[in-house]
Amino acid sequence: MSRSLMEAIDEEDLSEFTSSIRSMDDQTFSQFVQNSVAIASTPKNENNGRQISEESIRSSVSHDPFDDGLDNVLMNIRVAEGHPSENAIGDKDSVIDSIVNCAQEVPVDTDDDDEDAKSTSETEERDEENKIEGEMSQTSSAEIVIGKPHGFGDYATYFGNKAAKQQKADHEYILWEKKRRQGKESVPQILKGCIIHVNGHTVPSINEIHRLVILYGGKFISYLNNKGAATHIICDRLTPRKRIQFKNYRVVKAQWLVDSIEKGEMLKWEDYRLIDNVEYGQQRLTLQRENQVETRDEGSASSDRNAFLKDSTLAQSDQKLNLASEKEVVKGDEIEGDFNVFPSHQEEGIADGNEIDGVLDILPSIQSQQEEEEEANLTQSGELHLESMNQDEPVMKRGIAMDAKHPDFLKNFFAYSRLHHLSSWKADLRAHFLKKILEAPSQEKPRRKHSEKVIMHADFDCFFATASALGRKDIDFETVPLAVSHGGKTSDVASCNYVARRYGVKNGMWISEAKKLCPTLVTLKYDFDLYEKFSGMLYDYLIELNIFDSIFPVSIDEVLLDLTSYVEDQQKEGKNKAEIVGDLATNMRKKIHELTECSISIGTSKNVLLAKLCLRRAKPDGQFYLEDGIDEFLKDIPVRDLPGIGRSLVEKLKDEIIRTTDSSFTSTPTISHLRQIDETRMKVLFGEKTGPKLWQYSRGIDNTNIDIRENKDSLKRKSVSVDVNYGIRFDHISQVDNFLMELSKELYRRLMHLTMCGSSVTLRLARRAVTAPIDPPKYLGMGYCNFLNKSSKLGVPTNDWGLIGSELKSLYRMLNVPVYDLRGVSVTLTNLVDIEELKKNRQRQLPFKPPVTMIIPSAETKVAEVGTSTEKLVIEPIIDPLEVDLDVLEALPSSIRAEIQEEINRRGMKILKSDSKLSDSPAPFSRDISPQKLHSPTKSYMQQLLPSSLGKPEYTRVFESPKKLSPSKRIRNQISSSPTKKPKPNKNRRSSEDSSLYDESVINELPSSVRKEVLKDLEIKLKSKKKKKSLEKFILTSNWIIDQKKCLILPSPTFQNKFMSLKELQQLLSDWIESSLVQGGPHVDDVNLILDYFEELLQQDNLLRCMNLLRHVKVVVECKSIIFSNVERTEGEDSQLIKEGLDEWAKIIESSLRPMIQRYCIQNVIEVEYDFI
């Protein structure tokens, strides 16, 4: 039964689904929810059918990320974990089958694991070559290096799977399109056999081309596969790089497609070629199977002796996170074995996710520009069928850049990124030690009051270099200058040994620079697993010693230790301090060296600052204890060595020295220099806190407390982020959107693992500096960039990648960085909440404070305004025993989930065990959650497309400066004025009172940029006159603004052959929307009509009217959405249609209307706030 229900969903009949689940008895329903997870995870895409039926004409294909993507990934997780239910197991097999089948469809080289040994040996061979190359002084050209480094190993599998999905999606689109045309002439399959890829910006847009291609019988691929499936690449402009990249493809202008369609036959591509005179179709060497470089995840399986970094392992690895989260205690070998069952298993979680993303991918940018011109061509196509192309014709491709456009970019990037490893290790260590303290029975022993502590700072010497060199018995570590790097001129030196340091080589330097200083420098490979292993040994050993008051992890190779008590105890035995410390340090270093073959240095003194400085003195491979003579010790230490003093502060200090004492000062400032500045001056120079800190540092004073027990906050996580400032090269907004979604998913994974949610998100972009070249020296590097941040409150603690992703898209647009200039993207989530704790707290509070768990639609501000004040409790407090497993529920795609959710509520059932995902769980955790979110699955979709600032009507807040308030802040303000929560004195209310003197709706009709000015103007006038002004005043202002904007008001074009006033049009639109909703969306022709009208308006430069109309449509649709989600539904059938209708409208707005205006604005260099267009 469950299966047939799922099929019903496939058949795009959600309402049947709804009514079916309604008719079940509770037990059946419960069972169904459990089983549906497994069922849903069969390869059938339960959304395509429905999705496509919802498509608006303008956006041929679309995608609701809430409905698949990670949801599906999750499904597979559950399945792979082995769900208790029998069905689940049964379906696990079918999933495996499908994976295997998919893999077989495209001939793939799947296995990565087996390649490990080979990989290693080849790795070493390459190293040899590097070395030789280095010694032979760059004569690099002649030799062809075989067995190219890494690549995206599971690429082919990915595309195998993805292709299947995409084909289906495409096929269904064609079916739908046929249906839509209701038996008008059929579409000639002129592109049969063509596999088409679009690169860069084209006219018509990539989306339009995609639609056309599949409609006319071709295949569309969104990413160039190494296997070279594409028969044609459509590209309007070729950069030199692309020219080389594509030289073996048939590269044609988009016009080829347009003309072909118009002619009704496939025209000769040669007439539209962009690259002349290239041999085509020549069989190229197939790339050797690429070696999989060990990633952190894989390694962890082998290094199970490392107790600390297990977590990190998980955090890193999607696979393990997904597949084996319950097996994390299992031995690595077993996991390995398990994995090997499926050749492509490793990527299973990922691959599947990508597969779905693939669908996303393919239909990249519904949200963005759609070209309109092709519409005509589409409908008037001829009937001819052309010969299909020879599909066997191989088009080989290599050398496609592995930039962030690649679907597997993130995974690979992180696998190779040392800094990512470093950061993750650190975070894991901190989490581990914090947890340890929190769980340990609290020490009742009252803290001894120590007059003077003893702090030890231990750090491996040139850690990566030492560790990496261990495998290289052919190199004499003591005499050969070494550096760990990926190799190449502009790659970073992660760590260099002390031989190299004598040449001036430093960590973080580029290889080119290092080679300049030290031509004989030999580079070593990274071995992240090894580093992890050694670090684990170090920490294990320290814990074992069991003599420290505190073990404070600093990094993978570095730790702070408090041995005060140990020293005191030993002193009672009559030994002296220096002796105790010296002996301990000696023993520790000896033991650690035995364990790891790595040398470690130790600095010891009475505080963290001095310990660090002692460590520096001790290096390499030494120890140093400082007890007395601190001033003498400090005197000549470069200020730069102080912790927290970097380049910038040193520069400031230099400036100060030059200004005050020595105008010709050039050398490095030392602590003596610092000492000469008094405390107040310090404050001025370095800041309120940094100044005094420096003043103290210069005197050897440091109060940093490393006792975790005493300040747990110091280790507590306050943010989670995902940063990528490498490989960021986009040429279309849809790719950016897609990437933002990928980042959100990655963030979500990390959050899941941390069991955390957050309620503020920050997007940070790196934008190529104006002066910086398009291609920076470092390959795919960011170059010199400017950074921009924008943050936004989500209103609810969440980990929902869809929610976060859509917010990011919105933020991206606000930051206004041209796609071409984007060089880096970071996403940070703050205001973190632990899900477990939250749950506990809420459960405790629930019986007493039910309001917390209620969602009260702010009828006052929203619904009432629209005239449908329905106040109701969305979710009742959870008190009773629970009956449905939330985990299971969450694994469902959100559309279905929402239905079930609703059903659960209807039945008064409860959710069981909610430990993974917060955001979509019923309200107990969130009071500010927007009502739509829970009640209407379409909300997710709206959120996906609309910046959240547009997600709500803004009736009462016209006087807020839109610039100043983040979108969700506005939301929050609205919600906070809900009836139950006594509105705090809302300052905005004051103005809204004033505003009621004016026609708010008129103000709201203005584009926000204009509106802002109007309001500002208005405010000024209000202030100066101190008295209410009349409506005329506003109208005056409004006209003034229009003048200012130099909007030419031309004779209005006709709409339906009538000249219409704005008001009439608005009325018309309102009626139209209203009536179209019950039919599941507007009629195609009607939409075209309005689009044409808009086009005409813009041609006459009547931007203002366009904006007014768009705004109007938006507002109406949003109002309808809100009403829809707040009104008790009468019966399922209708509401389903309305939901679809609303979705449809949202798409029309976002995919057609807004982009049209946006394009116009860009073309005419008109600046309009994103908020509006």
Place this chain on the structure above:
DNA sequence: GTCATATTAAAG
């Protein structure tokens, strides 16, 4: 002063 947000610096 407090709060929110953006920006900067530092670390390994």
Place this chain on the structure above:
DNA sequence: CATCGCTTTAATATGAC
């Protein structure tokens, strides 16, 4: 070919109230 320029924290600046 290259190359894998992350991530967290604290402090500071700035402006609104």
